[in-house]
Amino acid sequence: MPKKQKIVLVMDAKAVERALIRVAHEMVEKNKGAENLAVIGIKTRGAYLAERIAKLIEQIEKVKIPVGLMDITLYRDDIQTKLEQPVVQKTEVLFDVVDKVIVLVDDVLFTGRTIRAALDQIIDFGRPKNIQLAVLVDRGHRELPIRADYVGKNIPTAKDDRVNVKITEVDKEDSVSIIKQ
Amino acid sequence: MKLRSRHLLALEGMSKDEITLILDTAETLKEILARPIRIVPTLRGVGVVNLFYEASTRTRISFELAEKRLSAEVVNFSASTSSVKKGETLKDTVRNIEAMKIDMVVVRHQASGVPYFLTQCMKASIINAGDGAHEHPTQGLLDVFTVREKYKRIKGLKVVIVGDIKHSRVARSDIWGFTALGADVSVCGPTTMLPLEIEKMGVKAYSDLDQALEGADVVNVLRIQLERQRGSLLPSLREYSNKFGITRDRLNRLNQNFTIMHPGPINRGVEITPEVADGPHSVILDQVTNGVAVRMAVLYLLSGGEGKVE
Amino acid sequence: MNNYEKEKGVVSEFDLAIVGGRVIDPESKTDRIADIFIRDGVIKRIEKPKSKLGAKETIDAKEMIVVPGLIDMHTHLREPGREDEETIYTGSCAAVAGGFTSVCCMPNTHPPIDNQETVKFVYEKAKQAKCKVYPIGCITKNQMGEELTEIYDLVQAGVVAISDDGKPVSDPQVMRNALEYCRMFDLPVISHCEDLNLSGSGVMHEGFVSTSLGMSGIPSVAEEIMVARDIKLAEFTKAHLHIAHVSTEGSVELIRQAKKRGIKVTCEATPHHFSLTHEIIRTFDTNAKVNPPLRSKKDVEAIKKGLADGTIDCIATDHAPHSIEEKDVEFDFAPCGMVGLETALGLVVTELIEKKILSWSQAIAKLTINPAKILNLNGGRIKKNFPADITIIHPKTLWVVDPTKFQSKSKNSPFGKKRLRGKVFCTIVGGEVRSRE
Numbered sequence: 001m002p003k004k005q006k007i008v009l010v011m012d013a014k015a016v017e018r019a020l021i022r023v024a025h026e027m028v029e030k031n032k033g034a035e036n037l038a039v040i041g042i043k044t045r046g047a048y049l050a051e052r053i054a055k056l057i058e059q060i061e062k063v064k065i066p067v068g069l070m071d072i073t074l075y076r077d078d079i080q081t082k083l084e085q086p087v088v089q090k091t092e093v094l095f096d097v098v099d100k101v102i103v104l105v106d107d108v109l110f111t112g113r114t115i116r117a118a119l120d121q122i123i124d125f126g127r128p129k130n131i132q133l134a135v136l137v138d139r140g141h142r143e144l145p146i147r148a149d150y151v152g153k154n155i156p157t158a159k160d161d162r163v164n165v166k167i168t169e170v171d172k173e174d175s176v177s178i179i180k181q
Numbered sequence: 182m183k184l185r186s187r188h189l190l191a192l193e194g195m196s197k198d199e200i201t202l203i204l205d206t207a208e209t210l211k212e213i214l215a216r217p218i219r220i221v222p223t224l225r226g227v228g229v230v231n232l233f234y235e236a237s238t239r240t241r242i243s244f245e246l247a248e249k250r251l252s253a254e255v256v257n258f259s260a261s262t263s264s265v266k267k268g269e270t271l272k273d274t275v276r277n278i279e280a281m282k283i284d285m286v287v288v289r290h291q292a293s294g295v296p297y298f299l300t301q302c303m304k305a306s307i308i309n310a311g312d313g314a315h316e317h318p319t320q321g322l323l324d325v326f327t328v329r330e331k332y333k334r335i336k337g338l339k340v341v342i343v344g345d346i347k348h349s350r351v352a353r354s355d356i357w358g359f360t361a362l363g364a365d366v367s368v369c370g371p372t373t374m375l376p377l378e379i380e381k382m383g384v385k386a387y388s389d390l391d392q393a394l395e396g397a398d399v400v401n402v403l404r405i406q407l408e409r410q411r412g413s414l415l416p417s418l419r420e421y422s423n424k425f426g427i428t429r430d431r432l433n434r435l436n437q438n439f440t441i442m443h444p445g446p447i448n449r450g451v452e453i454t455p456e457v458a459d460g461p462h463s464v465i466l467d468q469v470t471n472g473v474a475v476r477m478a479v480l481y482l483l484s485g486g487e488g489k490v491e
Numbered sequence: 492m493n494n495y496e497k498e499k500g501v502v503s504e505f506d507l508a509i510v511g512g513r514v515i516d517p518e519s520k521t522d523r524i525a526d527i528f529i530r531d532g533v534i535k536r537i538e539k540p541k542s543k544l545g546a547k548e549t550i551d552a553k554e555m556i557v558v559p560g561l562i563d564m565h566t567h568l569r570e571p572g573r574e575d576e577e578t579i580y581t582g583s584c585a586a587v588a589g590g591f592t593s594v595c596c597m598p599n600t601h602p603p604i605d606n607q608e609t610v611k612f613v614y615e616k617a618k619q620a621k622c623k624v625y626p627i628g629c630i631t632k633n634q635m636g637e638e639l640t641e642i643y644d645l646v647q648a649g650v651v652a653i654s655d656d657g658k659p660v661s662d663p664q665v666m667r668n669a670l671e672y673c674r675m676f677d678l679p680v681i682s683h684c685e686d687l688n689l690s691g692s693g694v695m696h697e698g699f700v701s702t703s704l705g706m707s708g709i710p711s712v713a714e715e716i717m718v719a720r721d722i723k724l725a726e727f728t729k730a731h732l733h734i735a736h737v738s739t740e741g742s743v744e745l746i747r748q749a750k751k752r753g754i755k756v757t758c759e760a761t762p763h764h765f766s767l768t769h770e771i772i773r774t775f776d777t778n779a780k781v782n783p784p785l786r787s788k789k790d791v792e793a794i795k796k797g798l799a800d801g802t803i804d805c806i807a808t809d810h811a812p813h814s815i816e817e818k819d820v821e822f823d824f825a826p827c828g829m830v831g832l833e834t835a836l837g838l839v840v841t842e843l844i845e846k847k848i849l850s851w852s853q854a855i856a857k858l859t860i861n862p863a864k865i866l867n868l869n870g871g872r873i874k875k876n877f878p879a880d881i882t883i884i885h886p887k888t889l890w891v892v893d894p895t896k897f898q899s900k901s902k903n904s905p906f907g908k909k910r911l912r913g914k915v916f917c918t919i920v921g922g923e924v925r926s927r928e
């Protein structure tokens with residue numbers, strides 16, 4: 001018998017939309033415009049969020065900002081302990097990162113290891129002016145000294161809870177829920 | 182999707198899906214080679230030995246580059262500089278390497294089956310970099326990769342391999358690789374260099390070059406070993422060149438947009454004329470570049486196989 | 492002495508009795524339940540079951556098959572020279588464990604058996620052996636294929652045949668002379684048929700497997716061309732030619748035709764050549780590297796057909812011990828040969844008798860009376876006044892081959908983990924039990 005799971009919806013589509021709009025505004029505000037800004041989304045869901053945020057910024061500031069997509073598989077620190085190697089997906093950062101303000105975008109901030117891998121990878125592409133971090137959900141339990149500059153929603157969780165982020169582009173709806181074990 | 186084995190010994194028996202996984206991974210990794218910093222930390226802490234019992238600068242450098250691009254710890258061990266000359270057996274060498282706690286071994290040897298032999302006596306993942314006239318799977322993969330990159334497909338292409346099929350490990354790996362992905366493969370060479378029952382590998386065999394080239398898309402020209410003349414398999418290289426040399430005149434039998442390949446090193450003017458080797462249809466240098474990406478993919482996919490299940 | 496005899500105060504007339512077994516003597520076409528009584532190393536009486544005769548020791552052979560002691564006419568015992576691989580003593584232990592009461596040892600030792608002294612050395616060592624050992628002498632000095640050995644000397648010292656086994660006699664003139672000379676002594680010349688130029692650097696059968704593994708092949712014709720040559724020479728010289736380890740379809744056919752034409756040619760096949768094909772080389776198991784090589788399925792079928800129709804007279808092991816160090820190397824560099832004394836009978840039962848290729852009587856003939864006749868040995872019979880060399884077989888026992896348990900000093904067998912039917916229960920040499928399960 002599988003254990004009874006409890007699913008709690010914490011953000012619906014409307015809440016996700018509001019959070020992204022707020023984050024986009026905060027970015028523009030913090031960086032005093034969008035002139036030197038670029039966003040890089042971490043695959044898979046962070047990539048779609050990055051594209052949406054770029055569009056929102058475009059609406060606010062009327063400028064197009066570069067969007068990059070990044071797969072961090074090759075920079076993971078657990079690659080030798082995996083039984084099966086994860087499929088490496090394309091990393092597409094087709095603009096020069098040097099001296100740009102890069103905002104990394106991901107869906108959930110948890111241990112911080114994914115972000116560490118992404119930071120290493122960006123630095124291998126060049127030397128940005130600075131790197132900021134935007135996440136839809138911060139669920140706590142960091143294992144590295146990493147914090148987000150922009151947070152859609154802080155959600156307290158237990159370590160073994162699962163946070164399930166759904167994005168219309170892949171999951172046919174926008175929502176965030178917690179699955180309690 | 183994952184590879185069924187933690188070793189890469191041969192392309193014989195590999196499924197279309199497995200080969201496709203390696204090619205897709207190589208395609209992604211090829212992008213790294215164009216970055217400002219062409220190195221990723223993926224195999225940090227992974228020890229790889231390049232165990233070469235046969236001189237092969239090209240293959241060894243290609244593997245070494247692939248290993249270094251993935252940040253592996255690389256040790257080169259070649260027969261000329263090692264204890265092999267002092268009469269140490271392969272088994273002893275292997276035991277020594279095993280004691281060094283190595284994770285992967287890339288092996289090149291003049292005897293068929295040596296990579297398999299290594300899997301029986303050590304824990305490391307074994308990658309065959311060419312064993313006798315048996316197989317050279319990474320060469321087969323990079324050939325298929327290069328053709329797929331150009332045509333965006335393999336299925337239905339007509340591939341002709343020309344040369345000393347009997348003694349060629351490249352021919353065997355190419356045959357298995359291309360046929361697994363649905364190409365129509367032919368081999369062509371002097372009858373003394375076509376091994377018995379080669380048709381059972383799923384290919385057509387010709388000793389008339391013009392007939393073999395009719396309607397072909399890809400021609401892979403093998404290097405002719407100069408010493409074969411001595412084994413009386415060939416009366417002379419001059420005669421070989423006249424009957425089997427790939428010259429511009431012969432190319433009009435091929436399909437438009439045809440491709441010329443060669444695993445290198447080339448004997449210019451023997452199996453292929455310089456104008457064809459350096460001509461617009463030649464992908465010989467792409468093969469070299471792709472070799473690194475394909476080998477990176479193989480190293481990546483075979484590493485870390487002994488992890489715990491999460 | 493059993494209790495009945497003790498009470499009656501009868502003194503046993505016999506040393507050993509084998510009672511209740513199914514006795515097969517191919518030569519007399521005997522196949523019936525009978526009791527055998529042995530005294531002074533000789534078969535004295537063969538009686539209907541439940542006879543009242545007594546013996547000092549009785550072996551209950553109920554459910555067993557009792558046959559003449561098996562004779563292996565092609566064994567490599569490695570002594571003198573490679574005692575690390577096998578000695579005459581350890582080889583004889585392997586022989587009796589496998590049901591063989593006699594083995595004929597090939598002369599490719601170091602030094603080779605090409606002179607009287609070495610023949611005497613073998614006989615001297617054989618005194619301690621568990622079975623009878625008959626040496627075979629060389630055809631040419633040092634097996635160089637050039638000068639004939641002193642064959643008359645060798646015959647006087649007791650060789651039962653001559654052979655340069657391991658190597659062919661490449662020069663046809665030398666082979667002609669050997670055959671012609673041996674006709675004087677009615678001595679068979681055993682030929683290892685191989686054209687060395689054709690086999691070249693080959694390490695396995697040339698066919699689809701060698702093609703896909705990229706290994707140098709030994710073509711069938713390398714054997715057949717020599718079989719054809721030697722048959723022609725036997726016809727020409729009217730001498731007795733025995734062809735060792737026949738392995739190809741073409742060789743079987745050449746011999747079949749030669750026999751039809753009345754040429755004095757006999758031959759043998761090994762258990763591995765009727766049990767295994769070149770497909771096994773796909774695992775690069777050097778224990779499966781033998782000379783002649785394991786051939787194709789078609790060849791294996793032809794060997795079985797040749798055994799069934801009598802073209803192939805004998806089953807011989809070509810027991811060839813090699814050390815682990817020598818075999819645990821690259822396939823190309825490993826020496827040829829596998830041990831065979833302890834798996835031969837199981838393979839005969841499993842591959843030939845169970846599969847109805849041969850009857851028990853036919854199979855046993857190829858392991859007993861046929862080699863005895865070819866080599867003029869006193870044996871191969873269960874008959875009154877014949878030596879009490881007897882093998883008792885448990886025909887139904889299923890067992891798993893475990894080379895580490897072999898009596899042979901060497902363990903180079905590709906049959907490890909194979910399940911075989913038919914096991915030796917007891918081997919009796921000269922009336923003495925030399926091996927018992």
Ligand SMILES: [Zn+2]
Pocket residue numbers: 656657658683735736782783
């Ligand atoms: Zn032989």
